[in-house]
Amino acid sequence: MRRTTGRRGGDEGATAVEFAIVLPVVISVCFFALYGAMYFFYGAVADHVARTVARQVSIPVGETGSGYPDSNPGTVLGDARSAAGSLMPDPTSATSTGAAAEGKLVTVSVTYKLPLLSNLASVIPGMSEIDSVTRTASERRQ
Numbered sequence: 383m384r385r386t387t388g389r390r391g392g393d394e395g396a397t398a399v400e401f402a403i404v405l406p407v408v409i410s411v412c413f414f415a416l417y418g419a420m421y422f423f424y425g426a427v428a429d430h431v432a433r434t435v436a437r438q439v440s441i442p443v444g445e446t447g448s449g450y451p452d453s454n455p456g457t458v459l460g461d462a463r464s465a466a467g468s469l470m471p472d473p474t475s476a477t478s479t480g481a482a483a484e485g486k487l488v489t490v491s492v493t494y495k496l497p498l499l500s501n502l503a504s505v506i507p508g509m510s511e512i513d514s515v516t517r518t519a520s521e522r523r524q
Contacts, residue, residue: 417498424494424515427470432519434465436490439478440521450482450523462492471497474514484523491518 438461439451451457455477462476474495480488493516 417496420496420498421512421515424471424496425517427466428473428492428494428515428517429519431462431465431470431473431476432490432492432517435461435476435478435492436488436519436521438465439488439490440523442484442524458490462490480520480523482523486523487520488523489518489520491516 435458439458441451443451451461455475458478459473459476462473466472471494473492475493476490478488478490480486493514495514496512
């Protein structure tokens, strides 16, 4: 008479092998889902900041209302950081192009580097193209 020891014949390491195959796939799917969510979040923030700064730069300031805000890169980046607020991340760069005259188009471009993949971009092939999010917005000078 044959005694059974609770094990099925030939299945002794099947669970460990299945776990070793499935775990990297599950971790990869979770990583890319979180990265995709972060990419869209940063895109929405960059779009909001670009539109806000383009609006600020297009409105005349001063007592007479004849001058426009300074559009050098440092000032525009400062405006972008203040437009982002304290709960949103600070933009990596912000630029403004366009003539400072009434009726002319001014374009603001805001770039965010994604925190995790900007560090991993050199390690993972193909990630250097999507390690940052850039959005632009245009307004007519008033």
